Amino acid sequence: MNTPATPTTPERTLPFLALGGLFEADDIAAAARVIEAAGAPGGNFFPLPEENEFQAAFAAHEGARAAVAVNSCGTALDLCMMVLDIKPGDEVITTPLTFICSATCASARGARIVFADVDPATLCLDPAAVEKKITPRTKAIIPVHFAGLAADVEGFDAITKRTGVPVIYDAAHAVGTRRHGKRVGGAGKASCYSFQSNKNITTLGEGGAVTTDDPAFAEEIRRRKTFGFVYGPQLRVVTTGFNYRMTKPQLAVGVTQTAKARRVIDAKLANMKRLSELLAGAPGLILPAGLDEDHGAHLYVVRLDSTRASFPRERWQAHLKTRYGIGTALHYPIVWSWEAFAEVDHDRTGCPAAERACREVLSLPVFAQSKPEEIEYLAKSVRQSLEDLK
Ligand SMILES: Cc1ncc(COP(=O)(O)O)c(C=O)c1O
Known part of the structure; x- marks a missing residue:
């Protein structure tokens, strides 16, 4: 072993940055604009119209019919488990090579976590390994687009077709990811994105979104993230929900960040x-x-x-x-x-x-x-x- 006996000062330092993307003057201006407007007479921090603008821009960016903004990817996964009604007695299959919440979103609802192996070449969950672990109790599959490389979407589509088990993608790493040239935001039942600080786009440090091609699923997520509210001439509360909303300055920054993704x-x-x-x-x-x-x-x-x-x-x-x-x-x-x-x-x-x-x-x-x-x-x-x- 030829490690130098006396430590030498490194020629440079290359830190592992905690900000994964670029946060620039237009992002700062977007946040400042809504903060200033909120402070003016009659102003407020209600999320419209920024929420609609951001959701439309992000859905388009990821090639999905709908996007619902939430306050983290962890929350996005929790909401998907809720809407799929994951409960004790159910099994949810995911990858062992992931951040904790790809698994605990399901165990938090009482389900058994079943790990299946990754493809050693891509490090993404392997559909063939998943197949071997499917039982009548399997209620969802959660692959991760690891590091930004798309999982085998067609392989998982085939499993859903054969078994009916829905796939929720953990897309925390996957802003802008495509599979054979096609954006992956509409894949499976839904995808959960993260805008936490070290991701390629960030909404002031925390944030997330659920994207889906299923409008009914998007509506269920929307309700659950806002106390179960259904807006209309008269406000209704139709289900148990929570407050998992993003703030107005975050949404405004989401628009500028998506534009530069x-x-x-x-x-x-x-x-x-x-x-x-x-x-x-x-x-x-x-x-x-x-x-x-x-x-x-x-x-x-x-x-x-x-x-x-x-x-x-x-x-x-x-x-x-x-x-x-x-x-x-x-x-x-x-x-x-x-x-x-x-x-x-x-x-x-x-x-x-x-x-x-x-x-x-x-x-x-x-x-x-x-x-x-x-x-x-x-x-x-x-x-x-x-x-x-x-
Ligand atoms: C694979 C994966 N899933 C989920 C998350 C959770 O994202 P968030 O911090 O937005 O809740 C992360 C965060 O780094 C992640 O890497």
Whole structure:
């Protein structure tokens, strides 16, 4: 092992930014405009017309018939589980390679979480693995468009056609994602997006949306997110609902952020492709699959091939930071490793590809604003760091 005995100061620092997209003067102006208007005589913070504008713009951006704005992707998933009436005795199938709420949205309603394996090439939930876990109790399937790469939408459509089980996509990583050139917002029963700070668009740090091609489903989500209200000459409350609304300044920023989403994704994707070119053939690294025009470019996730590396991923991650000033992130520890799962009824059998991937993945700092020389430094440092630890 040739790690230098004395630590050297890194040539640069490349932090893993907590702001995933671009937040610019037009976004600040949009928020300021509604805040100022609310403060003027007779002003208010009621969400119209910004809510309608944002929902129409976001639905169009994702190729769906409808979008319902909510205050997070976690909330969006909760609402979908509610509308599907997920309850104790039901089973919901999802991927182990995900953020906690893709699974806990269902367990929170008393359902058993059934994990199925990912496709080792794409790291997205594998329809063939899902098929093996379907039982008469299966009430929903929740694939994730991992890192911005679309899951196998046709494979899941075929499962729904054969079994009737609805698919709710966790599209937290998937603003702008397409599958074979087609935007994925209308896929399955619905898709749940996130506009939290590290996503490619953000609505002031938190936010989400449910998109769907089913107007009745959209209406149910709309009711549940606003106390069960149905507006008309007389307000009615038709179901148990909650208040999961986005605020007016967030909605105004949603419009400007959606307008620039393509620019963010294109710039980020170009940087990701360049990094892949520079890392091609690096011994012991597995580069991300599917970085073509359809990719939503949320994360650049490499894998340290555990069949070849003589050191653990954590050691590599720490070395990148201390020796090269490179910040990284882990997406994700396997979801059932969180303590909460001790109390969650789940089936984790038969997921070797996800278990291996979760030990190997590391997200590198690639952003829309990364400069060519930063991408070059990143590639050079990644290669050198692997050499250092050999
Ligand atoms: C795959 C996935 N699903 C859901 C979420 C939750 O999103 P939010 O923070 O908007 O609730 C995240 C957040 O990072 C995520 O990565």
